[in-house]
Amino acid sequence: MSNSLERFMLTRRRVLQGAAALSAGAMMGRSAFAAPDTSLSFIGWQYQPEIVDANVKTFMKLYDENVTYELVTGDYHPIAETKLTGGQHVDMLYAEEDRIARWHAAEWIKDLEGQQGIAEIKAGMFPVSVESLSLSDGRMCGLPYYAGYNTFIYNEEHLSKAGVSVPESWDAVLDVCRKLKKDGISEAPYHAMWGQRWPELSWSMFACWYSEGAKVFDENEDFVDEPALRKVLETFQTFYREKLVVEDIMTLPGEGVPSYASGRHTFMVVHDYNHKVANDPAVSKIAGKVRNALMPGATHSTMAWTASYLMGAQPVDEERVWNLLKFFGGKASDGQYHVIKRWALEFGLGSAYKEVMTDPEIVASFSKWRDVNISAKQLELATSRKVGKAIWFPEWDLFMMQKVQEYFRSGSSTDQLVTELAAKATELKAQYQ
Structure with a gap:
C-alpha cells in the first residue's frame, strides 16, 4: 500500500x-x-x-x-x-x-x-x-x-474512538491532539505541509493565519504583527514542542500526503485535491474514513x-x-x-x-x-492572498518559510520572529521601489 x-x-x-x-x-x-x-x-x-x-x-x-x-x-x-x-x-x-x-x-x-x-x-x-x-x-x-484551497480534513475513526467532536478552534485542536496522544490513538495527531517549498509551508501558514483572522499584510503591503498571527505561530510551535507532529514533518515527501494516508495522523491541513488521495482505496489505508470540515479558527477562512x-x-x-x-x-x-x-x-x-x-x-x-x-x-x-501580487513577495515568502521552520524547531521567541519578518518585508519593498 x-x-x-x-x-x-x-x-x-x-x-x-x-x-x-x-x-x-x-x-x-x-x-x-x-x-x-x-x-x-x-x-x-x-x-x-x-x-x-x-x-x-x-x-x-x-x-x-x-x-x-x-x-x-x-x-x-x-x-x-x-x-x-x-x-x-x-x-x-x-x-x-x-x-x-x-x-x-x-x-x-x-x-x-x-x-x-x-x-x-x-x-x-x-x-x-x-x-x-x-x-x-x-x-x-x-x-x-x-x-484550489487548503482544507481541514480529519480521520473520523480516530475522533470516534476518542469520543470527541470535530474541533472548531485552534485551542480545541490542540486539546484534542493531546487527548488522542494520551489515549494512544495517534502518536502524532496533527499533520500539515511543513516542507520548505512554495505550495507547502507557505500555503499552510497563510491558510491557518487567515482562518484565525490574521491579515498578515495590510492594504499597503506592510506586514501586520497582531495577536491572531502570533496565536497560530505559537500553537504550531507547541505542536512541535509537545511532539504532536512527526519529528520529520519538515522533510516528508509528497507534501506529507503518504504519511497521512498511512493512518498515523488524525488532522491535516492540505490542498483540497489531496483529500481525494486520502480516500482512494488503491493508495490509502484510511480510504472512506477521511472527512472535511471548515477550518478551525475565529473566521474559518482559508487561503484560496x-x-x-x-x-x-x-x-x-x-x-x-x-x-x-x-x-x-x-x-x-x-x-x-x-x-x-x-x-x-x-x-x-x-x-x-x-x-x-x-x-x-x-x-x-x-x-x-x-x-x-x-x-x-x-x-x-476563503481569502485570496493579495500580497502575492507584489513583485518582492516570492523572496519574502522563502525567507518566511526558513524562519518559521527555525522557530518551530528551536522554540525561539515569537517577538524575534515577527520582528525579522516585518524587517524583511520593509527591506524588500525598498529594494524593489
Whole structure:
C-alpha cells in the first residue's frame, strides 16, 4: 500500500530524466492540412506530463497546429525564471499566482485584456479566481489551470474512538491532539505541509493565519504583527514542542500526503485535491474514513488560489497562442473543457469556472470523496492572498518559510520572529521601489 502511494505521489510531481523537450509535432505527424512551420513553445511543471503531452496532441489535431512542449523538472519557478532571464522564447507557461505580477514587471509575459471573449471568460469565473489571475490594476494576465484551497480534513475513526467532536478552534485542536496522544490513538495527531517549498509551508501558514483572522499584510503591503498571527505561530510551535507532529514533518515527501494516508495522523491541513488521495482505496489505508470540515479558527477562512497559464511577452502569433491558452485554460473551439474537466474527474482539481463546478458529472465525482456542501461553504469564506501580487513577495515568502521552520524547531521567541519578518518585508519593498 505504502509503495503504491509513493509511486502515485511520485507521478504527481515526478522528475523525469532524459530529454525534457517533447516535440508534439514530431510525435503526431502532419494532419491533412499543413500545420504552421513555426511551433508554439509551451513550458510546464512536472505534474502528469504524459497527460499534458496528450492534451497538446489533442490541441494540435483540433486546431491543425504545431506545438513544442517542454517539461521543466525540479523547482519550477526558479528554473523558469532562469530560462526567461536567459532570453528563452516561451509562448505559454504555467505559474502560480504569486509570480504573475513579478513576471509581468520583468516583461516576460503580457496581459490578456483585449483578447477576444475575455470579458465573457471573466464573467464565468468565481470572483476570487479573477482576482488571483489579475494584476493589482485589474488587468487579467492568465487563464486558470486549476483553482484550489487548503482544507481541514480529519480521520473520523480516530475522533470516534476518542469520543470527541470535530474541533472548531485552534485551542480545541490542540486539546484534542493531546487527548488522542494520551489515549494512544495517534502518536502524532496533527499533520500539515511543513516542507520548505512554495505550495507547502507557505500555503499552510497563510491558510491557518487567515482562518484565525490574521491579515498578515495590510492594504499597503506592510506586514501586520497582531495577536491572531502570533496565536497560530505559537500553537504550531507547541505542536512541535509537545511532539504532536512527526519529528520529520519538515522533510516528508509528497507534501506529507503518504504519511497521512498511512493512518498515523488524525488532522491535516492540505490542498483540497489531496483529500481525494486520502480516500482512494488503491493508495490509502484510511480510504472512506477521511472527512472535511471548515477550518478551525475565529473566521474559518482559508487561503484560496488559482494557478495559471500565461502568454509570453512576444508570442510567435498572438491569435495562435490565445487559442492555446483557451484550450488549456478554458473552452476549446468545439465548446468543450477538454483539459479542465479531465483534471477534475481524474485528480479532483477544482476549477475557476462556475459552469465546470456545477457540472453534474463533476459534482457526482467530487461527492464520492468529500462533502461538497462544506467545500462550497469553505470557498465562500476563503481569502485570496493579495500580497502575492507584489513583485518582492516570492523572496519574502522563502525567507518566511526558513524562519518559521527555525522557530518551530528551536522554540525561539515569537517577538524575534515577527520582528525579522516585518524587517524583511520593509527591506524588500525598498529594494524593489
